[in-house]
Amino acid sequence: xxxNNLLIKLKERNNENVAKAKDVLLSMKxxxxxxxxxxxxxxxxxxxxxxxxxxxxxxSCLEDLESYLVHPIHVEVSKYIAxxxxxxxxxxxxx
Numbered sequence: 001x002x003x004n005n006l007l008i009k010l011k012e013r014n015n016e017n018v019a020k021a022k023d024v025l026l027s028m029k030x031x032x033x034x035x036x037x038x039x040x041x042x043x044x045x046x047x048x049x050x051x052x053x054x055x056x057x058x059x060s061c062l063e064d065l066e067s068y069l070v071h072p073i074h075v076e077v078s079k080y081i082a083x084x085x086x087x088x089x090x091x092x093x094x095x
Contacts, residue, residue, distance in 0.1 A: 001036075001058060001059070001060065001094065001095050002058065002059040002060070002061060002062055002064070002065050002092065002093075002094055003056065003057070003058050003059075003092070003093055003094075003095060004056075004057045004058075004059070004065060004090065004091075004092040005054060005055070005056050005090065005091045005092070006054070006055040006057075006088060006089075006090050007051040007053070007054055007088060007089040007090070008021065008051060008052055008053040008054075008055065008081065008085060008088050009050075009051045009052055009085070009086045009087045009088065010052050010053075010084050010085065010086060011084055011085065011086045012084070013046075013052055017084060018042055018052050018053065020084075021052070021053055021080075021081065021084060022040050022042060022053060024077055024080050024081070025038075025040045025053070025055050025077060025081070026038070026040050027073075027077065028073055028074060028077055031073050032068055032071050032073055032074060034059060034060070034064035034065075034067045034068050034071075035057060035058075035059065035064075035068055036058045036059055036060060036064075037056075037057070037058040038055075038056070038057050038058075039054075039055075039056040039057075040053060040054070040055055040056075041053070041054040041056070051087075051088075051089070062094075065092070
């Protein structure tokens with residue numbers, strides 16, 4: 001199992017923007033066949049160095065992750081996130 005975690009810090013860090021970004025990320029659920037699981041968590045502890053959202057995605061293998069990255073639905077979601085993103089960090093691991 002491949003798990004990819006993405007931390008997202010928004011440019012405009014208000015509740016409305018966080019909720020919109022969460023909804024956009026969740027819109028992929030059930031629409032990308034190689035995506036085994038998708039979870040979106042919102043940070044409840046805010047600080048200058050904290051991130052706003054954690055996206056957790058799971059795949060059967062690394063090849064499925066690569067397919068997900070170029071899937072048209074993911075590409076559209078990525079465009080939205082890129083427009084509201086201040087910074088991000090990722091950790092991908094196999095378990």
